[in-house]
Amino acid sequence: MLALTVVGSVVLVQFDWFGDAASEEAPPIDTLFDVMVVLSTFVFSIVMVMFGYAIWKFRARPGDESDGAPIHGNTKLEIAWTVIPTIIVLFGAGYSWIVLDDIEARADDAMPLKVTAQQFKWTFEYPEADGLRSDELHVPVDRQLDVQLEALDVVHSFWVPEWRIKRDLVPAGEGGDEIDDEFVVTPNEEGTFSLVCTELCGLGHTTMRATVVVESQEEFDQWLDDQAQAEAGAGGGSSAAGGT
Ligand SMILES: [Cu+2]
Known part of the structure; x- marks a missing residue:
């Protein structure tokens, strides 16, 4: 039983279940998952060993047509x-x-x-930058994001796989204050990622993605400036050639 647990655990923990990690929250989540894998393997081993033992021990011998012994209860x-x-x-x-x-x-x-979130598009707003809006998500590295979620039509779900955190966006409407619509995450690796809607939300669900750029504070500030100017210039700004 223990041998099966050890072998199963060693094999299953080798898999890179969630792919690259790029947030401070990722390592504790991944470790928790590995511990749960080991515990599940232990339970699975108990069941399989008992099962195998019962099949072998209590099998019917050839020609044995008798009923099993009537037993009831076993306190231990x-x-x-x-x-x-x-x-x-x-x-x-x-x-x-x-x-x-x-x-x-x-x-x-x-x-x-x-x-x-709305069918089938993400919009990001930066309250610290005079409510600047963008359909590409840029964030500075190593700073916690205090994310407020809102869905305009149906249920969507926010997921950047490398950040691990996944949270539904529920259209609350009037009196929807009790809906858990915020979370924090701290991206700690620069790069370009994908935000994926992970709640089947209609025909365009598979296209409901957004580019996520995690960059240094300087690059992020520069991007905010560029966006603000583009907005002031053209009136109505989405992301063009943002920070690299
Ligand atoms: Cu969606």
Whole structure:
């Protein structure tokens, strides 16, 4: 049983389940996932070993047409299969709670960002830059983003795979204050990523993507300036040749 757990765990943990990581929240999430994989492998091993043993031990010999012995209850076994899963689940819940508490901690200097989803388009608004809007997401590296979500029509879902965080955008309408519509994330690697809508939201769902550029603070400031000028010049600005 333990051998099967070890072999299964070693094999499964090798997989790069989520791909590249590019946020501060990613490592604790990935570690949590690996721990859960090991626990699941342990449970799977118990079930498979018991299953194999039962098939072998209690098989019907050739010519044996008799009924099985009538048995009822087994206190030791029942205590074991209640206590072990309870410990596993409580451990998983406690550990997840700690990780969630950690990755949801708010930084004082977080940058506010408003994300609006609609069929089939993302819009980003920067309250610190006079409400500048863009359909390409640019953010500075190593700064926590305080993201406010809004959906205009149906349910969408915000997901940048490398950041790990995934959150639904629910059209709240009147009195929708109780909907959990914000999250924080701290991108810690520069580069270009894809924001993917990960909630089937209509015929154009597969096209509902946006480019995400994580860049240095200087490049980000420059991009904001460029965007503001383009907006002032042409009136109505989306992203053209942004920061590289
Ligand atoms: Cu969508």
